[in-house]
Amino acid sequence: MKAWDYLINLVYPPRCAVCTELIEMGNNGNLCSECLDKYESNNGIVVKYMGDSAVKNTNNLTRGYSVFDYSDIKLSIEHFKFKGFKNDGIALGEIMYTVADRNFPYILKDADILVPVPVHSKRFKERGFNQSAVLAKRLAQISGKMCCENAIKRVRYTAPQSGLHPEQRLKNVKNAFEINQKIDVRDKKIVLIDDIFTTGATINECANILIKSGAVQVDFFTLSAAVTR
Ligand SMILES: [Zn+2]
Structure with a gap:
């Protein structure tokens, strides 16, 4: 181990x-080692069963997968997102890739562009990064796909989805996003990337915008899912 790494490890123990x-x-x-065991046997979760969720008009979404049950990775997501441990997101992006490659490789192979769900600029300033973009960029890097971080803009500052009822979630994200006119999504197959899938309200709103702007297919792939199964 290099001396510098040694010092970093002392200040920020791994x-x-x-x-x-x-x-x-x-x-x-x-x-x-415990999580490694669990993750090696993780087949991922299929989260697109919209019939059970509060999401309506989900025809614009084709397929959806998650890697972890949210309750199993809650601590890690909080650490990464709220305590500024951006590098954790890079490791989590790698785990996402490995699980996808093993169990549902087509989700990334079929994609033309990976698009992270955007955060509002105010939240970006608070946090210093967009957690979904950290995941998406790492996924893009490993899979050789293009990541379009700014394809969608969050134009309205919204309350966090957590703590809201399904109907409130739908209302909360309604018209919160806009397509970036500088990015051409026409005829593209897109995979939306996010950290948590709950009711799908956010992902669905993003998919509608992409399809309206000419995308031919929108799938999603999230680090975790908090759906009731
Ligand atoms: Zn662990």
């Missing part, structure tokens, strides 16, 4: 990217 427990120095896997 933590498991999934459960956030401290892991041994020099462990390059980013996961503790």
Whole structure:
């Protein structure tokens, strides 16, 4: 280990990217052995069963997958998103890729562009990054796909979806997004990337905008899903 890495590890001891427990120095896997076991047997979750969710008019979404059940990775997402551990997102993006490649490779192979669900500029300033873009960029890097971070803009500042009822969630994100006119999505197959899928209200709103702007297919792929199954 280089001296500089050693110092970094002293100040920021390495933590498991999934459960956030401290892991041994020099462990390059980013996961503790327990989570590594779990993740190696993880087949991902199919989350597109809209019949059960509050999402209506979901015809614009073709397929949807998640890697973790939200409750299994809640701590990690909070660590990454709210405590500024951006690098955790890079490790999580790698896990997303591995699980997809093993279980549903077509979700990325079929894609022309990966588009992260955007955050509002105000939230971007608070957080310093868009968590979905961190995941999407890493996924794009490994899969050789293009990531279009600014294809969709969040034009309205919305309350966090967590804590809202399904109907309120739909209302909350209604007209919150706009297509970026500089990005041509016509005839493109797009995969929307996000950290959490709950009712699908946000993803659905983004898909509608992409289809309206000429995209031929919109799938989604999220790090976690909090759907009731
Ligand atoms: Zn762990």
